[in-house]
Amino acid sequence: MPSINNLKFSNGLEIPSLGLGTYKEEKEDVLVDAVKAAIKSGYRHFDCAHIYFNEQHIGKAIRDTIAESNGALKREDFFITSKCWNTYHSREKVHLCLDQILQRLGLEYLDLYLIHWPMGFKEDAGDYPLGEDGKMIPSDIHYLDTYKAMEECVRNGKTKSIGVSNFNIKQLEDVLANGEIKPVCNQVEVNPLFQNAELIEFCQKKNIVVVAYAPLGAPDRAWLKTEDPVPLQHPIVLNLAKKHNKSPAQIILRWLLQRGLVVIPKSVNPTRIEENSKIFDFNLSSEEMTEFKNFRDQFRFYKFEVADKHQFYPFE
Ligand SMILES: NC(=O)C1=CN([C@@H]2O[C@H](COP(=O)(O)OP(=O)(O)OC[C@H]3O[C@@H](n4cnc5c(N)ncnc54)[C@H](OP(=O)(O)O)[C@@H]3O)[C@@H](O)[C@H]2O)C=CC1
Numbered sequence: 001m002p003s004i005n006n007l008k009f010s011n012g013l014e015i016p017s018l019g020l021g022t023y024k025e026e027k028e029d030v031l032v033d034a035v036k037a038a039i040k041s042g043y044r045h046f047d048c049a050h051i052y053f054n055e056q057h058i059g060k061a062i063r064d065t066i067a068e069s070n071g072a073l074k075r076e077d078f079f080i081t082s083k084c085w086n087t088y089h090s091r092e093k094v095h096l097c098l099d100q101i102l103q104r105l106g107l108e109y110l111d112l113y114l115i116h117w118p119m120g121f122k123e124d125a126g127d128y129p130l131g132e133d134g135k136m137i138p139s140d141i142h143y144l145d146t147y148k149a150m151e152e153c154v155r156n157g158k159t160k161s162i163g164v165s166n167f168n169i170k171q172l173e174d175v176l177a178n179g180e181i182k183p184v185c186n187q188v189e190v191n192p193l194f195q196n197a198e199l200i201e202f203c204q205k206k207n208i209v210v211v212a213y214a215p216l217g218a219p220d221r222a223w224l225k226t227e228d229p230v231p232l233q234h235p236i237v238l239n240l241a242k243k244h245n246k247s248p249a250q251i252i253l254r255w256l257l258q259r260g261l262v263v264i265p266k267s268v269n270p271t272r273i274e275e276n277s278k279i280f281d282f283n284l285s286s287e288e289m290t291e292f293k294n295f296r297d298q299f300r301f302y303k304f305e306v307a308d309k310h311q312f313y314p315f316e
């Protein structure tokens with residue numbers, strides 16, 4: 001089995017270019033089985049977040065696997081990302097959020113701690129503080145202040161690296177100009193229907209690794225509409241799948257890898273988890289890569305519209 005390769009961060013550390021997404025599953029037995037199946041299939045990178053309400057199960061599966069491996073697996077073999085939620089943007093809360101994450105995971109450090117979104121929400125009013133207008137109530141905390149506290153988390157050893165998620169080019173430029181520790185990554189949506197070319201080009205020029213979320217178009221999203229386009233069923237993908245004797249998901253993931261991205265497909269199905277790992281043993285030609293330009297681009301699956309009035313909302 002070809003092994004999962006790594007990409008190098010600007011700080012010299014490495015991230016496996018395939019990780020397991022974990023959003024939208026909170027059941028302990030399902031998640032523990034999924035994480036264990038992933039480890040068996042060679043995954044070492046797990047994408048978590050405070051707001052996914054499931055980190056205790058992921059941590060349990062990883063710690064149990066390490067304990068049962070008789071020394072074959074250690075904490076250092078894993079790459080664990082988690083994210084500071086929007087109601088934790090003040091300095092004190094950035095630290096509190098990380099402490100709570102580590103406690104739930106049962107780990108002493110993260111490999112990567114991200115600011116989940118540039119927008120801070122009102123603190124101490126639950127995870128989704130909705131106003132009477134149906135929109136998130138903002139806090140007045142600037143993401144540059146949040147980022148300063150993130151830097152302290154590297155200095156105190158609770159995370160190896162820091163980065164951001166859902167930041168646009170202007171917001172990244174602010175962080176690059178004002179921060180002391182460079183963000184190693186920006187985790188953003190990328191899939192055939194939302195190719196995000198301009199942002200990816202900017203990040204790659206600045207040596208910021210792009211982690212592609214919703215790589216398969218999040219077909220399990222709660223807000224799915226029957227008329228929405230489905231990347232996994234697109235004729236271009238189906239045709240390439242047939243040609244390479246691969247599945248539609250493998251074709252999309254391979255296309256993303258060949259754009260120099262890290263992919264974090266979510267699955268809780270052991271067969272699909274293994275399928276998604278078999279993307280390192282074939283190549284799409286440059287002509288095949290170009291075929292993806294024929295997709296209807298700019299169909300964003302994660303718009304987070306309840307926060308679109310926030311001064312730091314990142315999307316147009
Ligand atoms: N930073 C951010 O703001 C965000 C980060 N994320 C992260 O990115 C991860 C991935 O994104 P996500 O939204 O989950 O969506 P994905 O694009 O990864 O799609 C997940 C869906 O695809 C299905 N699936 C997985 N593998 C296959 C396959 N081989 N063939 C067919 N269907 C398949 C899964 O079903 P099943 O489980 O049944 O296999 C599930 O329904 C998240 O889980 C999360 O970790 C996501 C959104 C926002």
Ligand SMILES: O=C1CO[C@H](CO)[C@@H](O)[C@@H]1O
Pocket residue numbers: 023049051302304
């Ligand atoms: O990662 C994500 C999934 O969950 C959140 C919503 O509950 C999103 O805001 C976020 O981008």
